[in-house]
Amino acid sequence: MAASRFLFFLLTAHRSLLTVLPALITTMENYLPLRLGLKIDVDTRQGFREGVPALAEILEARSIKASFYVSLGPDNSGKAVFRVFTQRGFLEKMWRTRAPAMYGLRTMFYGTLLPAPVIGEGAGEILRLLAEAGHEVGLHGYDHVRWHDHLLAMGREEVSRELARAQECYTRHLGRPARSFAAPGWQCSAAHREELAAGGFLYSSDTRGYAPYFPRFGAEVNALLEIPTTLPTLDELLGFNGCCPEDFTELVLSRLQKSSVPQVLTVHAEVEGGPLKGDFARLLDRCREQGVEIFRLEDWARELLAAQDKVPAASVRQGRLPGRAGTVSCQGPLEAQR
Numbered sequence: 001m002a003a004s005r006f007l008f009f010l011l012t013a014h015r016s017l018l019t020v021l022p023a024l025i026t027t028m029e030n031y032l033p034l035r036l037g038l039k040i041d042v043d044t045r046q047g048f049r050e051g052v053p054a055l056a057e058i059l060e061a062r063s064i065k066a067s068f069y070v071s072l073g074p075d076n077s078g079k080a081v082f083r084v085f086t087q088r089g090f091l092e093k094m095w096r097t098r099a100p101a102m103y104g105l106r107t108m109f110y111g112t113l114l115p116a117p118v119i120g121e122g123a124g125e126i127l128r129l130l131a132e133a134g135h136e137v138g139l140h141g142y143d144h145v146r147w148h149d150h151l152l153a154m155g156r157e158e159v160s161r162e163l164a165r166a167q168e169c170y171t172r173h174l175g176r177p178a179r180s181f182a183a184p185g186w187q188c189s190a191a192h193r194e195e196l197a198a199g200g201f202l203y204s205s206d207t208r209g210y211a212p213y214f215p216r217f218g219a220e221v222n223a224l225l226e227i228p229t230t231l232p233t234l235d236e237l238l239g240f241n242g243c244c245p246e247d248f249t250e251l252v253l254s255r256l257q258k259s260s261v262p263q264v265l266t267v268h269a270e271v272e273g274g275p276l277k278g279d280f281a282r283l284l285d286r287c288r289e290q291g292v293e294i295f296r297l298e299d300w301a302r303e304l305l306a307a308q309d310k311v312p313a314a315s316v317r318q319g320r321l322p323g324r325a326g327t328v329s330c331q332g333p334l335e336a337q338r
């Protein structure tokens with residue numbers, strides 16, 4: 001009799017546990033911290049001079065520290081217009097994002113009808129202010145357009161020259177070399193990763209993907225940690241199927257809520273620090289409401305490198321993304337063995 005009562009108790013308990021389990025998991029998920037790495041790419045002189053200070057103010061007001069990656073060479077943005085002949089989807093993206101209004105008319109002629117101004121010239125004060133405010137300051141190549149359009153055809157020597165020029169300018173202004181890098185246009189090659197690995201960098205953020213990894217090119221696994229951008233960018237989705245900045249914010253939040261690993265969002269000084277700065281500030285406020293912890297990529301890199309045996313390898317391949325013209329370097333499937 002006692003045994004059957006015990007069996008009845010077990011069955012009832014088991015059944016009620018099954019009933020409450022989904023709710024219990026949802027509650028636990030709600031208490032797991034949502035983590036977002038904030039990566040800010042600076043591509044142009046206008047983005048550097050106007051977008052960076054505007055973003056620094058927005059971040060300061062919310063006590064957020066982020067990772068900035070700056071192109072320090074000539075602003076050849078005007079040359080990017082020639083992508084209309086080489087990249088599928090370029091004209092559509094220019095039209096959809098109202099690029100001339102977003103980037104400024106002057107920028108659209110730099111390097112063609114107007115001389116290309118060198119972003120790093122006189123850049124010391126802004127770079128120092130960023131570093132003193134506690135933001136991470138990394139490199140975003142030297143000549144952004146050249147890297148974006150020609151990296152895959154460059155050998156190690158050419159890549160080395162681009163990196164050396166950027167590093168020389170950075171060191172002149174900040175008194176130490178950069179330790180982090182983000183590839184312009186998410187263009188990543190074996191040659192540039194080898195140069196970065198040999199150049200004392202801590203990590204790089206060069207690809208689009210879903211989780212940190214060590215990139216494999218053929219049989220070779222690169223020794224430098226890669227932290228990919230995991231979320232789409234605002235300018236990729238803006239106007240796409242009627243997407244507005246508020247829809248984008250909700251998409252970021254829903255991806256954070258569904259994911260068990262931190263997410264990485266890339267914003268552009270020219271866009272989120274320019275005409276869309278109000279929308280970006282609202283995105284940060286929504287994140288704060290939802291308890292999202294925003295961090296610098298270098299802090300996560302240190303955490304990951306402390307247990308780097310657990311970080312898997314993955315191949316890198318060129319792929320297309322919705323709303324982006326041309327191809328970008330994408331993370332392949334994770335491989336357990338390195």
Ligand SMILES: [Zn+2]
Nearest residue numbers: 041043184185
């Ligand atoms: Zn860029």
